[in-house]
Amino acid sequence: MQGAGRTFGERVALQPLHLEVGRGEVFGLLGPNGSGKTTTLRMLATLIHPTRGKAAVLSWDVVADAMQVRRSIGVMPEKPSLYERLTIEDNLRFWAEAHELAEPETAIREALEFVGLVERSRERVGQLSKGLKQRVALARAIVHRPPVLLLDEPSSGLDPSAAVAMEGMIRDLVRDGATVLMNTHRLAEAERLCDRVAILREGELLELGTPKQLRSRLLGNVVEVEFNGATDLPVQRAVESLPGVAEIRWSRGGLSCRLPDAARDTPELVARLVRAGAKVVSVRQAGDLERVYLELMARSIHPELEEAA
Ligand SMILES: Nc1ncnc2c1ncn2[C@@H]1O[C@H](COP(=O)(O)OP(=O)(O)OP(=O)(O)O)[C@@H](O)[C@H]1O
Ligand SMILES: [Mg+2]
Known part of the structure; x- marks a missing residue:
């Protein structure tokens, strides 16, 4: 992100943000509701344009080279937006075809194997539980084996063991070479998974670094x-x-x-x-990322604490 920012009318959703995520890195965007995390991911996913500055994925500009960007990314959006009336495999087939994959059936099978849904692939998405839908959403994001993953709260709404399973899947994808930019409210998960995190508040970058540095x-x-x-x-x-x-x-x-x-x-x-x-x-x-986060939120509400510290 080279100073990419976004406003909606009068509202500043994201102030110009300078941020570089390295190849093979897991980068976490943290921050309270409405701090600009989804806006950031959506700009990188070419779903909305930045209103200021520039952003690029693998040196493809998100506006000028949107098609190349789309080929390079796998997206798990904030709302899974799957075709509820189609089966799991037909959802994936739709995406495999949209990406014009050479061997769609192999790609679909591998994605389903990866998320552990081979057995249920003929079930309609509409009747799946939230956690299973999240798995389908992940399978859809990776069906074309993109080098970059943009994951908007991948474990939101998952029970503790399903969240750990999702975390493991993300780790596996990174081990296979993926670069991940993800939003999350689960700070312990971010601490375990992310090489670096950025903490946003009201569209502004408050802190950036490894969990340890913060x-x-x-x-x-x-x-x-x-x-x-x-x-x-x-x-x-x-x-x-x-x-x-x-x-x-x-x-x-x-x-x-x-x-x-x-x-x-x-x-x-x-x-x-x-x-x-x-x-x-x-x-x-002493302290974990959750304590860092709460400390930072307290300071940005009461700046006098910062001077005292
Ligand atoms: N399409 C839109 N039109 C108007 N305002 C928007 C739009 N999309 C986002 N916003 C506003 O931009 C700000 C940032 O929203 P964003 O969705 O990026 O937050 P977030 O950090 O993802 O929050 P959450 O943790 O709740 O998902 C919010 O004030 C939001 O209301
Ligand atoms: Mg969001």
């Missing part, structure tokens, strides 16, 4: 260590002597502290603890 940027390098046994004086000294360490909090069987740079300083912290005789059981950076 965590350390926003949650300030807080590390939690758990160990077996008592906290004796040598262990306490070992931690206190670490350059730059702050806000040390001891608890039964553990401690948390703020480091200047968790990625750089954690190994040294652990080494000192071990040398001092502590039996370290686990070490982790």
Whole structure:
């Protein structure tokens, strides 16, 4: 995206966005309802034009080279928009033909095998459960084996195990070389699946980075260590002597502290603890993507918090 933005009349759905997703990357767009995630995907899917700037998929411009873009992408739209009266396989056949595939039947079978729907391929889509419809939508998105996938909340409305299954399928597609740009409200899923995420709010990009980078940027390098046994004086000294360490909090069987740079300083912290005789059981950076997200939303509503932090 090279400054692509979109307005609908007076409403700014997406401010000019500069964003590059690398080949083979899984990129997540996060943000509250109405923050511009679907608008972004729809522009890349050539369904709406940007009203400002430019966007390209595999260096094809989404406006000038829309046909080439369409051939390169597989889209799971926000609403599955399948033909409810047709069977699963006829839905796929429709798309296979639209893409003028050389061997449509092979492509259909492979897509159905991939999503585990071979056995039900003769059933009408209208009578399927939500989760199964999502699988059909994924099969349709991949039937022409596109290198780029645009997935709008692929696991929305799925039960926890169906969501994990969807996550696994996305991971498999990436392993086979796909590049994925996806919207999601499931932050734990984004954390597991996405190499990088962008957090939008009211059409504006608030943060961009790996989940780890956002965590350390926003949650300030807080590390939690758990160990077996008592906290004796040598262990306490070992931690206190670490350059730059702050806000040390001891608890039964553990401690948390703020480091200047968790990625750089954690190994040294652990080494000192071990040398001092502590039996370290686990070490982790505090907070998850959900905490990052909530922190960011709180800050963008109350900017004074940002200055305080
Ligand atoms: N066709 C349209 N006409 C007018 N306004 C639109 C249109 N499409 C989107 N919008 C507006 O643009 C803004 C961004 O919408 P968008 O669908 O991109 O949000 P989203 O981040 O996908 O939200 P959600 O999480 O609810 O799916 C919203 O205020 C929405 O109402
Ligand atoms: Mg949306």
